[in-house]
Amino acid sequence: MEKDLTRRSVLQRSAAAGLMAVPAAGLLSACVGAKDEAPKDDNAGTVTATNPLGVKEDAEVEVVIFNGGLGTKYATDVHIPSYKKLFPKANVKFSQTEEISTVLTPRFSSNTPPDMVNNAGSKLMDQGKLVGAGQVADLSDLFEAPSLDIPGKKVKETLVPGTIEQGTYKGKPYVLNYAFTVFGMWYSSKLFKDNGWTAPKTWAEFTTLLDAMKAKGITGYAYAGANASYYQYLVILTTAAKIGGADILKNIDNLQANAWKDPAVLQAAKLWGEIGAKYMDKAHLSLKHTEVQLQQNQYKVGFYPSGSWLENEQAKDTPAGFDYNVAALPAATASDKLPANAIYAAAGEMYFVASKGKNVRGGKEYLRHMLSKEGARKFTELTKVLTVVQGSTEGLTLSPGLASSSKALADAGANNFSFRWDSWYKKMDDECRSATNELMFQGGTADKFVQRMQAVADAVKADSSIEKFER
Structure with missing residues (x-):
């Protein structure tokens, strides 16, 4: 934030x-x-x-x-x-x-x-x-x-x-x-209404919509590489949890062996790496979050991953009628263990x-x-x-963004989840920010992403000077 x-x-x-x-x-x-x-x-x-x-x-x-x-x-x-x-x-x-x-x-x-x-x-x-x-x-x-x-x-x-x-x-x-805080993909209700778009429920709907945005000269998906890469690694792990279940996040928190190499994490990283390669603006790697968020307020960006603080943070730059809305991440596969409306909320x-x-x-x-x-x-x-x-x-009286995040939370019901390793182990958080930018902006691969993260998790686990926590 x-x-x-x-x-x-x-x-x-x-x-x-x-x-x-x-x-x-x-x-x-x-x-x-x-x-x-x-x-x-x-x-x-x-x-x-x-x-x-x-x-x-x-x-x-x-x-x-x-x-x-x-x-x-x-x-x-x-x-x-x-x-x-x-x-x-x-x-x-x-x-x-x-x-x-x-x-x-x-x-x-x-x-x-x-x-x-x-x-x-x-x-x-x-x-x-x-x-x-x-x-x-x-x-x-x-x-x-x-x-x-x-x-x-x-x-x-x-x-x-x-x-x-x-x-x-x-x-x-x-x-x-x-x-x-409710996390998801934030967008302008006005932009979507003007173009007849609806929030995607499946990955195929997601990429089809991103293609439609690209055809109109809009960057379909964006985040700021300079200081907001944790927004994106949260998105990657949310997709992993949807694919394989929320216990994947618990295993990562608890530094379990090969938790980052779980097939669901690898698959999620692969899917998002493809989004980065095809739909993102590489110039955003060097921008701060407020700079990319301003582009969204100017209708130059479709989806922006963030938490529900976004509406307040952008209040002075948000044009009248923009109306923030949040979408849960689309289902990654037809066999996801969690439903499409499952969200990261904590x-x-x-x-x-x-x-x-x-x-x-x-x-x-x-x-x-x-x-x-x-x-x-x-x-x-x-x-x-x-x-x-x-x-x-x-x-x-709830603002559009707050009303939207409240509804997303209600729709998810018991299907909301979170992780805690990022606040427990700063060394892992720092590495994940770098690994995420490599994956999304610099041609990195899903294999490299999970290998980097497993290596730092193993190093933290082996370091007796670092206090360990479990849930």
């Missing part, structure tokens, strides 16, 4: 600290030495019915939010005012950045982190390594606390099933995945509390305000993205 990046300020800050010559991964690994240090708790207050986490009422809490597809107004206009209403004596120190790792890795390495962090974007921190280094607070007490505004309910009882598990590492919840957009922050309790309390029904409803209103809080869209 990263925005087009403006690097100058964050690079200057890092350079001023004398850190630019040190790789981010090396900085983060420095955290491990402090793993067993007891976190400070200088800001304990009195536990009451309205203050179940025992926050000190005048203690400052520091919050850092990633400024990307969701923007930051939901923090400044909704969640911070909610926190301040309950704790009027407390200052909420707020900052935003487009490069989370660049700005925050030095602070975690020196054990001076902010209290609550939104870890997202192309330059996010390695979440699995942070957890393994003891830098992330256990959120169990947050989920056991009463909801801020849903009487008689604990926080955990207000959430979409699977939310807590999505942020669980080795049996404990460390991360709140807040935005419930709690995402990571928020966590730093265990070595000055106000751990305040960081958790901030998350409690995010998980209030009102906090979630206003988040959706501002971002056009669903949250993990049940019933929080009641009374809202």
Whole structure:
């Protein structure tokens, strides 16, 4: 969900600290030495019915939010005012950045982190390594606390099933995945209506439609190679799951032997490699996501793979009547194990509390305000993205894209799935971005793709310094 990046300020800050010559991964690994240090708790207050986490009422809490597809107004206009209403004596120190790792890795390495962090974007921190280094607070007490505004309910009882598990590492919840995101192929309802097109259900319908777009001078399918290749590897693995079943993704998560070499993954990579070779614009390899998304808003691109943050991210560039819509990926074969309407949908957009922050309790309390029904409803209103809080869209007028993603989720029913290896193992994520671009833009083969990914998965599995997770 990263925005087009403006690097100058964050690079200057890092350079001023004398850190630019040190790789981010090396900085983060420095955290491990402090793993067993007891976190400070200088800001304990009195536990009451309205203050179940025992926050000190005048203690400052520091919050850092990633400024990307969701923007930051939901923090400044909704969640911070909610926190301040309950704790009027407390200052909420707020900052935003487009490069989370660049700005925050030095602070975690020196054990001076902010209290609550939104870890997202192309330059996010390695979440699995942070957890393994003891830098992330256990959120169990947050989920056991009463909801801020849903009487008689604990926080955990207000959430979409699977939310807590999505942020669980080795049996404990460390991360709140807040935005419930629907992934698929996004298109303009106006473009399709004007041309008499309908979203494809089968692969043959898909390629026929791409041919029709090509004949009209439209790039039928596109993504940005410079920083959005993870959109595309998600698409490849979604197709693999449809072909062979969602357990394929679980096997990859669990680093099972030859999981990437599963025939369904190979077949999915082959199909998408053919799409890249025949229908994509090779110039998009060097473009950022916002540049390709702008081309779609100009009706130069047909399908664009992304999550449901897209509508909000492109709001200022979307012409009237464009009307975003999302299509599930078409069935790859007649014998797919999952139906055509199956989708990748999951709690995402990571928020966590730093265990070595000055106000751990305040960081958790901030998350409690995010998980209030009102906090979630206003988040959706501002971002056009669903949250993990049940019933929080009641009374809202849904935008075209949000209505479309809600319908896609309903149509899929139980046939939605996700994976977690990308947030667990950054080394695999980095390699997959490169391997995907090679496959889609640079004449790579499906065999090469699965071989590269199996090799890096094997290397991660064999590396005793990397914390391992399972689901």
